[in-house]
Amino acid sequence: MQFIAFLVLSLLSMGALTTAQLLCKCPLILLPVCGSNGITYKNACHLKCANKDGSLTISKDVAC
Numbered sequence: 001m002q003f004i005a006f007l008v009l010s011l012l013s014m015g016a017l018t019t020a021q022l023l024c025k026c027p028l029i030l031l032p033v034c035g036s037n038g039i040t041y042k043n044a045c046h047l048k049c050a051n052k053d054g055s056l057t058i059s060k061d062v063a064c
Helices: 002-014 019-023 044-050
Strands: 033-035 058-060
Touching: 033 044
Parallel strands: none
Antiparallel strands: 033 058
C-alpha cells in the first residue's frame, strides 16, 4: 500500500497525473471519441472527466 501511495504522489508531482484523473472512475472500455479540442479520448467518460469548464463536446464517435 505504501508503494502505491508513493507511486501516485510521484506521478502527481511530475504532472503525469492530475487530481481530476485520480477522482474520475471510467470503465476500461476502448470506444474512442474525438473531442471538440481535436484530442482523442479512450471513451466518452474520459472526455467528460477532462471537461473541466464544460466547453468540451464529442465531435465524432471515432478517433480524431
